[in-house]
Amino acid sequence: MAHPLTSEWQFVATLSLADLRVDGNWDAIDGGDTTSPTRSYRPGGNVAQQALAGVPTTGDVVLERAYRGEVDGSLRRDLVARIGRTATVQYYAMADDRTKVPGSGESIRGILKEVTRPSFRSESDGVSLYRVIVTPVGTWFPS
Numbered sequence: 001m002a003h004p005l006t007s008e009w010q011f012v013a014t015l016s017l018a019d020l021r022v023d024g025n026w027d028a029i030d031g032g033d034t035t036s037p038t039r040s041y042r043p044g045g046n047v048a049q050q051a052l053a054g055v056p057t058t059g060d061v062v063l064e065r066a067y068r069g070e071v072d073g074s075l076r077r078d079l080v081a082r083i084g085r086t087a088t089v090q091y092y093a094m095a096d097d098r099t100k101v102p103g104s105g106e107s108i109r110g111i112l113k114e115v116t117r118p119s120f121r122s123e124s125d126g127v128s129l130y131r132v133i134v135t136p137v138g139t140w141f142p143s
Contacts, residue, residue, distance in 0.1 A: 006093050006101075013091040015063055015132060017112065020078055024071065027129075029091055032061035032108060034139050058136040061089050061108060067118035067128045076130060079115045087112040087134045090143050107143035110136040 013029040015022045037054035065072075092105035114133040 004096065010094045010096075011091055012094060012100075013063060013089065015134075016088045016090070017079075017082055017085060019085075020082060022075065022079075024065070026063040026132075027065040028063070029089070030062045030064075031059050032089070032136065032140070034058045056139055058108065058139050060113065061110065061134045061136060063089065063132045063134070064129050067130050072118070072130065076115060076118075079112065079132060083112050083115065085112055086110070087132075089134055092143070103142070105143040106140040108134070108136045108140045109138065110134040 011029070013026040015026065034056050035058075036056045039052045039054065040049045041052050042049045067076075086109060088107055088109050090105065090107045093101040095101050111134065112132070113135045114131070116131040118128040118130040120128045
């Protein structure tokens, strides 16, 4: 049986902090890739190189969403006041009927690193966005 492809709009990303309610979903999630540095090593008397893996690390996770003054005005200030505290990012894929795809959810815990101001241009009619960056502690785990 062929499985349908998942479009970008079919993902949900959320942010949570222990002492702050963060309502709503985020419009975009980027980063958070897990990688391991590698090194080649040629043991003495051996022509064939061997690859050695380093400790896996996960890069910063960037969440972005449209700024809604009534909701995000005070929330953004509350987030700024909590920079350096523990935060959790969760995401999952949705099926065509907008239900969660089993097994697609992942979470990562980290430190709230940055909260940007909403972007704007007086000559623009685009959506004003703001960003939150979380520096992970560890790697993604199923949620």
